[in-house]
Amino acid sequence: MDRLPNEMRLLIATNLNQQSLMALSRTSKSNHDLLRSKLEGYKLMKALLDGKDGLSLSLTRQPFIDLSVRHKDLSLLHVAVAQGNQNIAEWLISKYPPFLGAQDDTGITALMSAVCWGEMDIVKSLVDKGTCVNIRNHHGRTALHFAAEDGNDPMVKFLLKKGTNPFLADKDGWSALLLAVREDHISVVAQLVRPGSGIKEANISGENALHLGVSNGNMDIVRLLLRNGAESQADKDGNTPLHRAARQNNRDIIRLLVLSGADLTVENSQKETPLQLISQYHQDHMEDLLGSISS
Known part of the structure; x- marks a missing residue:
């Protein structure tokens, strides 16, 4: 059995467990082309992670490259998006359609990643190529x-x-x-x-x-x-928006809510009404506040 080249062994070792590596090390020469394509995939991953755009672009010209490789559960497209590398991202999409729906271990897609990074051009490209905009993460x-x-x-x-x-x-x-x-x-x-x-x-x-x-x-x-x-619906504790406003020092919002129909007498789970809270938290200017509401 032929041994794998040292370069291939070292790079693949960072992405495979020891048992898998030993099996690959004993593989026959006939399988080396397959493993070489995996190596080229990991080379591209490393170039993207290192921000080496020129090297990344040159690696896309390799005749055989495994685009399914992952780094810490991130696909090549996830990494290209995070680096803002639109050229590589578009090349990956065109060469490997499964990227469009690929998710990391938290369910983040390349589209979500592009949105988070503010990469509008990549977002447009992903959507135009058919990425579902309603995919959810975990x-x-x-x-x-x-x-x-x-x-x-x-x-x-x-x-x-x-x-x-x-x-x-x-x-x-x-x-x-x-x-x-x-x-x-x-x-x-x-x-x-x-x-x-x-x-x-x-x-x-x-x-x-x-x-x-x-x-x-x-x-x-x-x-x-x-x-x-x-x-003015109630939350799980029975508090309406008016209850919350009454606890804050914002008379304008209290007035706006009441004028919009919010109930001053509805009780929360503690049997408190907004009116009682206004009296408690706004005692010094309660008369002015209620007067402005009624006027």
């Missing part, structure tokens, strides 16, 4: 979740145009809208919020978009949500 998030959480307005617009489902929630009940509100990305919220567009949906804590907007004290987002049909 936590239930789609590419839109990441774009919304980052406040990437153009990315959100593109994904919505390409048919991504804005109503999908992750395993904790977080939709793209809830994430955008939580992070105060009003321009993204404006794209995602429409009457009947999941505006009343809540996460596993019972928080809807209005709860989150009030908690952040973001008057513009609260006004936008109310204008599009948001209601």
Whole structure:
């Protein structure tokens, strides 16, 4: 039996367990071409990881190269995307269609990675080649979740145009809208919020978009949500957005919620009403506050 070349043994050893390596070391010469292609694949992986664009490009000219190799469960496309190497990314997509749906050990696809890195050109290329925009990672998030959480307005617009489902929630009940509100990305919220567009949906804590907007004290987002049909629902502790506003020093939001129909007398699980909380936290100017509401 012929031995593998030292270069091949060392590089493959970093990606295979010892048992597999011993088996490969004893392989016949007839299988060396197959293993050489794997070596070229690992060479390309290393060049991408090292940011050597020139070397990466030259390696794509090899007649035999195994594109299925992985590094710490990352595909070549994942690494090319993370490095922002659009040329290699597009070459990989054209040569190996399975890349389009490939996921790492957390379920992250190349599309999600490109969205997170803000690589719009790569995102467009992936989608144009057929990547499903609604694939979820293991936590239930789609590419839109990441774009919304980052406040990437153009990315959100593109994904919505390409048919991504804005109503999908992750395993904790977080939709793209809830994430955008939580992070105060009003321009993204404006794209995602429409009457009947999941505006009343809540996460596993019972928080809807209005709860989150009030908690952040973001008057513009609260006004936008109310204008599009948001209601003062209760969270799992019975707290409405008005309960939350009453605990904060934001009279404008309290006034806006009440004028929009929020109930001052509804009780939470602690038997507290918003009116009682206003009295407790805003005693010094309660009369002015209630007067401004009634006027």
